[in-house]
Amino acid sequence: MAEKGIVSIAELTERMHVSHMTIRRDLQKLEQQGAVIQVSGGVQSSTRVAHEPSHQIKTELATPQKAAIGKLAASLVQPESCIYLDAGTTTLAIA
Structure with a gap:
């Protein structure tokens, strides 16, 4: 553990x-x-x-990096496709 x-x-x-x-x-x-x-x-x-930091604190951590990850990941999603995003502050940047 x-x-x-x-x-x-x-x-x-x-x-x-x-x-x-x-x-x-x-x-x-x-x-x-x-x-x-x-x-x-x-x-x-x-x-x-x-x-464990709260969700709000995690949202405010590494914001530029999360935005960059989100932008790149979103660009990989093909039109008309469906993806599953789990809960998390980095995956939120993809949405």
Whole structure:
């Protein structure tokens, strides 16, 4: 978790050599203790969330770079095509 921020349940079952349900139960206990936060398909440290900048702050960071990325990425989208953009302040620059 320290390296990636988020660890998948599949990775935890493989590393710990325990069942999927054992991991889920343990994660539930850790979440109740405030040590982790469960996210879709995995878990992240609660301290990471506490230090994560807000969406508003992220929007204001590296604005020129995000605009350049957005402009370039938008130019790659062909007319009449459809793309999926995930949530994020950099992908917002594409829209």
